[in-house]
Amino acid sequence: MNVADVPVIDIAGLAGFDAMVKNAIAAQIDSACRGAGFFYAANHGLDLKALQGMTMDWHHAMSVEEKKELAIHAYNQASPRHRSGYYMAIEGRKANESFCYLNPAFSTEHPAIVDALPAHEVNVWPDPHRHPGMREFYEAYYRDVSGVAALILRGFAIALGREERFFEPHFSSEDTLSAVSLIRYPYLEDYPPVKVAPDGTRLSFESHQDVSLITVLYQTAVPNLQVKTAEGFLDIPVADEHLLINCGTYMAYITYGYYPAPEHRVKFINAERLSIPFFVNLSHSSAIVPFDVAADGPAEVSAAVPYGHYLKHGLAHLIRSNGQT
Ligand SMILES: [Fe+2]
Numbered sequence: 001m002n003v004a005d006v007p008v009i010d011i012a013g014l015a016g017f018d019a020m021v022k023n024a025i026a027a028q029i030d031s032a033c034r035g036a037g038f039f040y041a042a043n044h045g046l047d048l049k050a051l052q053g054m055t056m057d058w059h060h061a062m063s064v065e066e067k068k069e070l071a072i073h074a075y076n077q078a079s080p081r082h083r084s085g086y087y088m089a090i091e092g093r094k095a096n097e098s099f100c101y102l103n104p105a106f107s108t109e110h111p112a113i114v115d116a117l118p119a120h121e122v123n124v125w126p127d128p129h130r131h132p133g134m135r136e137f138y139e140a141y142y143r144d145v146s147g148v149a150a151l152i153l154r155g156f157a158i159a160l161g162r163e164e165r166f167f168e169p170h171f172s173s174e175d176t177l178s179a180v181s182l183i184r185y186p187y188l189e190d191y192p193p194v195k196v197a198p199d200g201t202r203l204s205f206e207s208h209q210d211v212s213l214i215t216v217l218y219q220t221a222v223p224n225l226q227v228k229t230a231e232g233f234l235d236i237p238v239a240d241e242h243l244l245i246n247c248g249t250y251m252a253y254i255t256y257g258y259y260p261a262p263e264h265r266v267k268f269i270n271a272e273r274l275s276i277p278f279f280v281n282l283s284h285s286s287a288i289v290p291f292d293v294a295a296d297g298p299a300e301v302s303a304a305v306p307y308g309h310y311l312k313h314g315l316a317h318l319i320r321s322n323g324q325t
Contacts, residue, residue, distance in 0.1 A: 004036040004226075004227050004236050005035055006040060006237055007028060007031075007032050007040070009025060009039050009042065011041045011043060011044060011152055011155065014151045014155050025158075026158035030159040033159070033259040034259070036229055037246055037247065037259075037262025038244060038262060038264075039245050039246075040245070041148065041216070041242060041243045041244075042241075042242045045148070046141075046145065046218075048218050048243075051218060052220065052274060055274050055276065056184075058131060058134055058182075059099075059182070062086075066127070067088055067097070070085045070086040070125075071087075072087060072100075074087070075087065075088040081121050081124065083100060083119060083121050083179065084102045084121045084124060085100065086099050087099070089186070090192075094192065095185065095188055095204075096325070097184055098182055101123045101138060103142070103177070103178065104139040105173060106120055106123065107122060117308065118284075118308060119177050119308060119312055119315075120177070120284070123135075141180065142180055142278075143173070145216060145278045146176070149171070150167075150168065150171060152245060153167040153280070162291075170282040171213075171282055177281035177282065177283065178280050178281045179278075179281065180278050183274065183277070185271070185272070185273050186272055191270055197233075201226075201233070201265075203265055203266060203267060203268055204266040205266035206265055207264065207265040208263065208264070208321070209248065209249050209263055210248035210277075211249060211310075211314035211315050211317075212248030212279040213247075213248055213251050213282060214247050214280045215245065215247075215248055216277070216280060217243060217246075217275065217277045218243055218244075218276045219244065220240060220273035220275070221239070222269055222273040223235060223267075224266050224275075225244075225264055225266060225267070226265050226266075228262065228263040233265065236264070247262070248279070248280075249310075250307065254289075254290045256290055256292060281307060283307060284306070284307060284308035285307070285308065286306065287305060
C-alpha cells in the first residue's frame with residue numbers, strides 16, 4: 001500500500017557474454033523504466049559500507065572554516081566554482097549540506113579546462129593532512145561507480161534496441177561531465193522550517209526530475225524518497241546494499257519519453273543520513289539524435305541537443321524552480 005514497485009535487478013550478467021542473460025536483464029530494466037521509473041541494481045560490486053563510513057566520518061570532521069574555503073560561488077562570492085565544492089548548511093534556514101566533485105580527469109591541463117568550457121571545473125579537496133586518503137578514496141569511487149553506470153547503460157542500450165555499446169562513445173572517462181554529490185541530512189534538535197507539498201507532506205526537496213542521462217544513487221536505509229505515479233506519490237522502499245537507478249530528462253529526450261524521467265521528491269525526516277547520487281552525464285559535445293523506440297528506427301528530428309548545452313540549462317532551471325541545494 002502506497003509503496004512503488006521498485007524491482008531489484010541483478011546487473012552482473014551485463015558484464016558477461018551470454019546474450020540471453022543480457023536480454024533478460026534489459027527486459028527487466030525496460031519494464032521498470034516503463035513502470036514506476038526506479039529500480040535497484042544488485043550485485044554491482046561496490047563497497048557501499050566503506051562509502052557510507054568514509055562519508056559520514058568526513059562530514060563530521062570538517063570545520064566550518066574548511067567548508068567555507070571549499071564552498072561554491074553561491075556560498076562564497078570569492079569562489080569561481082559553481083559545481084564542484086562545498087554546498088553549505090545555513091543555521092536556522094537550510095539543514096542539509098553537501099560536497100560535489102566532478103571528473104578527476106579534469107586537471108588544469110585538460111583541454112576543456114584550458115578552453116574554459118562551461119560545467120567543467122578542476123575539483124577542490126580538503127587539506128590532505130587533515131583528511132588523509134579522502135581524495136584517493138573518492139576518485140576511486142568515481143571510477144568504480146562509472147564502471148557500474150557503463151554496465152547499466154549497456155542494459156539500457158539493449159532495452160532500447162540499440163547496439164550494446166551505444167552509449168560508450170558518449171560516456172568517456174576522459175570527458176564525462178558526471179558528478180558525485182556527498183549529501184548529508186543531519187539530525188537536529190531544532191530543525192529549520194521545512195517545505196510543505198500541496199498534499200501536506202513535509203519535504204526536504206520538492207518534486208523534480210533529474211538533470212542527467214541516468215542517476216545512480218546510494219542512500220542510508222532511511223525511507224525518504226517518493227515517486228509520482230498515476231496513483232499519486234508512492235514511497236520508494238529502501239535497500240542500502242543496492243544502488244537505486246532512475247532516468248533523467250536527457251534519457252526522456254532521446255527516447256521521446258519512452259523512458260520518462262520520473263518525478264520524485266524527498267520527504268522530510270529528522271534523521272542523520274546520507275544520500276550520494278552519481279549523476280551520469282555525457283561529454284560536453286555529445287549529442288544523441290533522439291530515436292523512436294517503438295518504430296524501431298531513427299525518427300524525423302531536428303538537430304540533437306548537445307549534452308553540455310542541456311546540462312547548463314537543466315541545472316540552472318532546477319536551481320530556479322527548487323532552490324539552491
Ligand atoms: Fe533527484
